[in-house]
Amino acid sequence: MRTSCRFAMAVHVLSVLAYQEGDRVTSAALAESVNTNPVIIRRLLLSLQKAKLIDTCRGAGAGSRLNRSPRRINMAEIYRSVEESEPFATLTRKPDAHCPVGRSIIAVIDEIFSSAEVAMERDLAKTTLADVLQKVKTG
Amino acid sequence: MRTSCRFAMAVHVLSVLAYQEGDRVTSAALAESVNTNPVIIRRLLLSLQKAKLIDTCRGAGAGSRLNRSPRRINMAEIYRSVEESEPFATLTRKPDAHCPVGRSIIAVIDEIFSSAEVAMERDLAKTTLADVLQKVKTG
DNA sequence: TAGTTTGTAATGCCAACAGTTACATAAAAG
DNA sequence: CTTTTATGTAACTGTTGGCATTACAAACTA
Numbered sequence: 001m002r003t004s005c006r007f008a009m010a011v012h013v014l015s016v017l018a019y020q021e022g023d024r025v026t027s028a029a030l031a032e033s034v035n036t037n038p039v040i041i042r043r044l045l046l047s048l049q050k051a052k053l054i055d056t057c058r059g060a061g062a063g064s065r066l067n068r069s070p071r072r073i074n075m076a077e078i079y080r081s082v083e084e085s086e087p088f089a090t091l092t093r094k095p096d097a098h099c100p101v102g103r104s105i106i107a108v109i110d111e112i113f114s115s116a117e118v119a120m121e122r123d124l125a126k127t128t129l130a131d132v133l134q135k136v137k138t139g
Numbered sequence: 140m141r142t143s144c145r146f147a148m149a150v151h152v153l154s155v156l157a158y159q160e161g162d163r164v165t166s167a168a169l170a171e172s173v174n175t176n177p178v179i180i181r182r183l184l185l186s187l188q189k190a191k192l193i194d195t196c197r198g199a200g201a202g203s204r205l206n207r208s209p210r211r212i213n214m215a216e217i218y219r220s221v222e223e224s225e226p227f228a229t230l231t232r233k234p235d236a237h238c239p240v241g242r243s244i245i246a247v248i249d250e251i252f253s254s255a256e257v258a259m260e261r262d263l264a265k266t267t268l269a270d271v272l273q274k275v276k277t278g
Numbered sequence: 279t280a281g282t283t284t285g286t287a288a289t290g291c292c293a294a295c296a297g298t299t300a301c302a303t304a305a306a307a308g
Numbered sequence: 309c310t311t312t313t314a315t316g317t318a319a320c321t322g323t324t325g326g327c328a329t330t331a332c333a334a335a336c337t338a
Contacts, residue, residue, distance in 0.1 A: 165284090177283095177284090178286085181284065181285065182286090184284085185285080195284075196284085197284040198284080199280095199281060199283070201283055201284075202284090203284095232296095
């Protein structure tokens with residue numbers, strides 16, 4: 001299983017915004033910290049805007065800033081904002097319906113996957129952006 | 140985040156083997172149920188062999204069968220046998236070391252990822268192959 | 279020896295995604 | 309109102325990963 005690196009990038013970006021405590025940061029500055037292209041950052045920021053995690057302005061002296069306290073932003077929420085595809089890939093091709101197993105395995109597998117995903121998100125929800133920021137500062 | 144479909148395929152394949160209760164099944168037969176190529180199946184079987192989940196023989200009348208009771212095989216073990224890459228992708232490029240956040244964010248992110256992965260595997264461990272087989276038979 | 283099945287290499291193909299360039303749009307500053 | 313700064317977005321490239329396929333040697337049975 002393999003995520004895109006959007007989640008890791010989002011945590012990084014939001015940490016920088018939290019670090020700046022309300023000052024607006026440009027996509028260029030964020031891109032420098034993440035070491036990538038500003039366009040990659042802007043595409044990510046669009047997802048974070050939709051989730052109302054940040055607030056972005058255009059024009060001179062503009063950029064992005066957090067929309068709420070780092071205490072009230074957790075990893076699960078970030079994960080859901082930026083990760084579009086399901087974590088577990090199901091079978092690409094349809095199992096053989098003539099096989100008694102093939103006929104009903106998909107539903108069973110889906111159930112397993114959903115449960116695991118919920119468990120994972122529940123764990124992610126335990127960590128807030130404030131926790132992350134603190135570790136970044138002390139570590 | 141996105142897994143390969145090897146995990147789903149492995150659950151499918153092992154379910155068929157459990158269904159056959161010790162009779163050897165060829166990669167061709169398994170491939171038919173999964174609706175894929177026998178070579179794909181054989182590569183998957185190699186991973187399951189390494190994990191000692193199955194026992195495979197070559198030659199006429201040969202094939203694969205389970206190496207232990209479906210009760211003693213759980214989803215976490217299957218997951219670990221066939222899924223080689225980490226579920227969460229970290230940043231492809233190195234963050235800027237001049238940025239106070241960039242300098243230490245990787246370690247913090249890794250910690251978050253490890254914890255989430257453990258939580259996910261703990262959930263997967265709750266379901267055995269016997270559970271899956273029962274659902275397949277009744278559903 | 280003939281027949282069956284796995285192990286494995288070589289190759290093709292396709293989708294996903296990071297990255298890049300380019301430019302229109304919007305907002306602030308002078 | 310013009311200049312400057314910054315975002316939004318489209319278009320394209322390049323790379324990577326992974327499924328699929330063909331082909332054949334190796335192992336095993338009868």
